[in-house]
Structure formats: C-alpha cells, structure tokens
Amino acid sequence: MLDDLQIIDMVERIKACVLQGQSDALERVRAEFDKAGNQPPQFYKQKLLSVLFDIEDEHPAGRRKLRDLVCRLEQPPEELLDANAVSEEPAIYPARLQAENPWEKHPQWKRRDELRQTLAQFGASGEAQSPLIRRFQALENPRAIYDAARKELPSLSGLRVYRFLLKAGLPSIVPDQPRRTLLDRLNLVLQQESHNAWPERFFAASARLSHLSSEPFCALNYLLGVFSGAVIQRDFTPICTRRPRCHLCPVQQYCAYFRFHRADASTREGSKLLQIKASERPRERLMNQGAQALSDAEVLAILLRSGTRKLSVLELAQHVLDRFGSLARIEQAPIEEISQVPGIGPAKAAELKAAFEAGKRILREQAATPEMDQSFKIFAYCRSRLALEEQEQFCILLLNTKNRLIREIVATRGTLENSLVHPREAFKEAIRSAASAIVFVHNHPSGDPSPSREDIQLTERLVQSGKLLGIRVLDHIIVAGNNYYSFADRELL
Numbered sequence: 001m002l003d004d005l006q007i008i009d010m011v012e013r014i015k016a017c018v019l020q021g022q023s024d025a026l027e028r029v030r031a032e033f034d035k036a037g038n039q040p041p042q043f044y045k046q047k048l049l050s051v052l053f054d055i056e057d058e059h060p061a062g063r064r065k066l067r068d069l070v071c072r073l074e075q076p077p078e079e080l081l082d083a084n085a086v087s088e089e090p091a092i093y094p095a096r097l098q099a100e101n102p103w104e105k106h107p108q109w110k111r112r113d114e115l116r117q118t119l120a121q122f123g124a125s126g127e128a129q130s131p132l133i134r135r136f137q138a139l140e141n142p143r144a145i146y147d148a149a150r151k152e153l154p155s156l157s158g159l160r161v162y163r164f165l166l167k168a169g170l171p172s173i174v175p176d177q178p179r180r181t182l183l184d185r186l187n188l189v190l191q192q193e194s195h196n197a198w199p200e201r202f203f204a205a206s207a208r209l210s211h212l213s214s215e216p217f218c219a220l221n222y223l224l225g226v227f228s229g230a231v232i233q234r235d236f237t238p239i240c241t242r243r244p245r246c247h248l249c250p251v252q253q254y255c256a257y258f259r260f261h262r263a264d265a266s267t268r269e270g271s272k273l274l275q276i277k278a279s280e281r282p283r284e285r286l287m288n289q290g291a292q293a294l295s296d297a298e299v300l301a302i303l304l305r306s307g308t309r310k311l312s313v314l315e316l317a318q319h320v321l322d323r324f325g326s327l328a329r330i331e332q333a334p335i336e337e338i339s340q341v342p343g344i345g346p347a348k349a350a351e352l353k354a355a356f357e358a359g360k361r362i363l364r365e366q367a368a369t370p371e372m373d374q375s376f377k378i379f380a381y382c383r384s385r386l387a388l389e390e391q392e393q394f395c396i397l398l399l400n401t402k403n404r405l406i407r408e409i410v411a412t413r414g415t416l417e418n419s420l421v422h423p424r425e426a427f428k429e430a431i432r433s434a435a436s437a438i439v440f441v442h443n444h445p446s447g448d449p450s451p452s453r454e455d456i457q458l459t460e461r462l463v464q465s466g467k468l469l470g471i472r473v474l475d476h477i478i479v480a481g482n483n484y485y486s487f488a489d490r491e492l493l
C-alpha cells in the first residue's frame with residue numbers, strides 16, 4: 001500500500017491535472033461575473049463553485065466551502081479574479097477551498113433538516129424520516145450506517161447507497177467501475193476483493209484519502225471521477241480509463257499497473273524478476289511496506305539494481321552478503337575487493353560505497369543536531385533569529401524520535417493568520433521528512449509573548465491534526481524579545 005506522503009502527493013497531482021484541464025474555467029467565471037454586474041457575494045460564490053468544481057452548494061461540504069469563500073469575498077470580484085489569479089489557476093483550489101476534514105467529526109449528522117432533505121430525495125416518506133434519523137445518529141461506524149441505509153431504504157440499492165452516504169456527508173467515494181479501476185491500479189483497494197468486503201475497503205480508502213489530503217469527500221469523489229472518466233467534464237479528457245493514457249498521467253510512479261506494463265519482460269533481469277510474485281519483489285515491498293520491512297539482501301538488491309546472466313539481482317545480493325558476512329563488513333571492505341565479486345563491477349562497488357557513506361553522514365549529522373525536548377532549549381535555538389524580527393514569522397521544527405532537529409521550515413512571514421498556517425501544509429513536511437515530533441515557533445514583534453485567541457485556536461487545530469497523524473506536537477513557543485511563552489510548560493497541549 002502507498003504510504004501517507006505518497007497519498008497526499010498523489011491526490012495533489014490528480015487535482016492539479018484536473019484543474020489544468022479546466023484551462024478556460026476562470027475565464028468563464030470572469031465572463032459570468034462581468035455579465036452579472038453588482039451582485040451580493042453569495043451570488044459570486046455560487047457561480048465560482050458551480051463553474052469550477054461542479055459542487056452543489058446545498059451539500060454540507062459545499063456549505064463549508066461557501067463559508068470559507070464568504071471570508072475571502074469581502075473584496076470585490078475584480079480583485080479576486082485579477083490577471084495574476086488567472087495565470088496562477090491551479091493554485092486557486094487548494095488556497096480557497098480548503099474545508100475541514102469531515103472525518104474528524106460528523107457535524108452534518110446533527111443537522112436534521114439537511115438529513116431530512118437527503119432522505120426525501122432518496123425516497124424516504126415523511127413519517128419514516130424521524131426514526132431513520134434517530135437510527136443513523138445512534139451509529140458511529142460508517143459501515144453500520146451503510147448496512148442500516150440499505151436495510152431501511154429499499155430504494156438504496158447498488159451504487160445509490162454510496163451516493164446517499166456521500167450526499168449525507170459520510171466518508172465515501174462512489175465505487176463505480178472507473179473509480180474502482182483507478183483505485184485498484186493505485187493499489188488502494190483490490191479488485192478481487194469479495195463483494196462483502198467492498199464497503200469496508202472503500203470506506204477505509206475514502207477516509208484515508210480524505211484525511212491525508214484534507215479534501216472533503218465530495219471533492220475527492222469528483223476529482224477521481226473526472227480523472228477516471230466516471231464524471232464527464234467538458235474541458236477534461238479522462239486519463240485513467242479502460243485504455244489508460246499513462247504517458248499523460250501525473251501519478252505513474254504510484255501505479256502498480258504502470259509498473260507492471262512498463263516492465264521489460266524481454267530483458268534477462270525483467271524475466272527473472274517477473275518470475276517472482278509482484279508483491280514480493282524488493283522494490284514493490286519497499287513501496288508497499290516501507291524500507292524497514294526489507295531484509296539485508298533485499299536492501300542490497302535495490303542498490304545493485306540488476307543481476308547477471310545467471311543470477312537474479314536478489315540472488316546476486318545474497319551471494320555478496322554470504323561472501324562478506326554482513327552489511328557492516330561490506331561497508332568496511334575496500335572497493336577493489338567488492339568489485340572482484342562476479343557481477344559487481346567497479347561502478348556497482350562505487351555505488352555501494354556511496355550509499356554506505358550517505359548513511360554514515362546522516363548518522364553524524366543527527367548526532368550533531370541539538371535536542372529540542374524542553375522549551376528553554378527551543379527558545380535558545382530560535383531566539384537569535386526571531387527575537388529582533390520586525391515581522392511575524394511562523395517556523396516549524398521537525399524532530400526525530402530522539403527529539404533532535406531534522407529540519408527547520410519557515411512556514412509564513414508577515415501577518416500571521418490561522419488560514420496562513422494550514423495543518424495540512426505543516427504536517428505535509430513532517431510526513432515528507434519522516435519526523436516523529438514537531439515544534440511550532442512564532443514571534444510577536446510587539447514584545448508581548450502572551451498568546452492571542454488566534455494563537456490558541458491555531459495550536460488546538462495543530463495538536464488535533466498531530467494526534468490524527470500520529471506525530472507528536474511537543475510545543476508551540478511564542479518568542480517576544482528576551483521572553484517567551486510555551487504552551488507545553490503551561491500544559492495547554
């Protein structure tokens with residue numbers, strides 16, 4: 001299976017690909033706005049959503065997006081859609097339509113009127129609605145709601161039950177054939193899964209995709225639908241159809257189908273490795289289960305890349321290991337000795353040496369980096385740079401399991417707002433760097449380190465996101481001159 005970072009990257013690429021296909025979308029919005037003249041902000045919001053994203057505004061997720069846009073549409077539409085915005089078209093979606101993650105909580109279940117409307121659309125009579133709502137609200141597990149919906153509403157057969165759940169705001173992507181094929185090719189669900197196991201697979205995959213990418217379910221469903229051809233979109237020719245256009249696909253590197261079809265079975269290496277089950281090949285195992293799941297021979301096989309006329313790369317790697325005894329001994333051996341092994345020339349020996357050297361340097365670097373386990377150490381580290389800054393800066397310190405610094409990122413400069421430090425952006429870097437803990441630091445040029453209401457709210461959101469992703473938020477420090485405020489010291493995390 002794909003790891004978290006790969007999933008985030010994959011969804012973002014699909015989104016960018018779909019948005020680029022809508023090359024004239026903003027022009028169309030602009031034309032609509034020009035035609036409309038002076039209208040209330042609500043009008044522009046509805047137009048923007050319907051033209052760009054085909055998302056219904058009565059849907060709960062659509063409403064959240066609208067609410068988000070309300071805040072941004074204080075300015076007149078000319079300013080919103082200026083010439084620069086057109087040239088930066090792909091950025092408009094992530095920047096303006098970030099919605100809360102519906103998986104965290106299901107506020108939509110608390111809205112009886114919306115649920116009533118949805119139930120009515122799907123054939124529930126007036127008297128049947130109240131007991132159904134009570135029943136649904138008592139259930140927590142999406143699979144249980146799925147079963148209850150099917151049982152209680154005979155009209156919800158086949159894919160309609162997924163459309164109902166989606167409309168009601170529950171985690172789901174409609175598993176029609178095009179979307180199933182796409183998710184199967186990307187190794188997120190398995191086609192051959194039994195019929196009964198499908199709902200779980202889909203709920204789990206939907207929730208994971210949505211949770212990691214911060215995309216609401218309706219937007220994900222739409223993106224995957226457009227990309228796979230389940231949704232016909234005027235400006236976009238689908239990519240991953242029955243005859244996939246892989247040469248245009250932005251997610252090739254995550255696609256099992258692409259890897260399999262691109263494998264050159266005519267080469268000796270190809271034919272030898274193809275004799276091994278796809279899921280057991282070293283590279284596939286690394287991608288699906290992580291590097292730590294590999295044996296020493298498999299790690300070595302990936303570094304060696306190809307075998308010989310007689311030996312597959314795995315056999316060659318095992319042969320090298322047997323000859324030297326362990327990875328540590330290979331690392332100590334001189335390059336001439338390694339290159340004497342049949343099948344390992346000077347080039348491969350040099351590559352092995354370089355890989356070992358990279359590992360040693362990483363260890364040296366880690367030993368030299370400061371430990372960030374207490375607020376005064378974090379303050380000492382950041383003070384010289386942030387204390388005299390005249391503008392607000394929001395920094396993220398990524399830490400390893402020993403709380404040592406891996407990397408430091410300046411997330412924003414200038415006026416600090418909640419919306420400028422979105423948890424997705426903060427944690428994306430943490431996942432990319434395989435950080436196991438994270439510290440947030442920002443400065444108050446005013447000289448007063450007391451946290452504002454926004455600082456407290458932002459900290460709460462970041463801590464919640466960290467819990468969901470399994471990344472510890474160690475502290476949020478506010479630096480102001482020679483003073484600082486630590487949320488951890490005050491036990492506010």
Ligand code: SF4
Nearest residue numbers: 240244246249255258
């Ligand atoms: S690489 Fe090809 S098969 Fe794989 S997701 Fe992309 S278009 Fe589909």
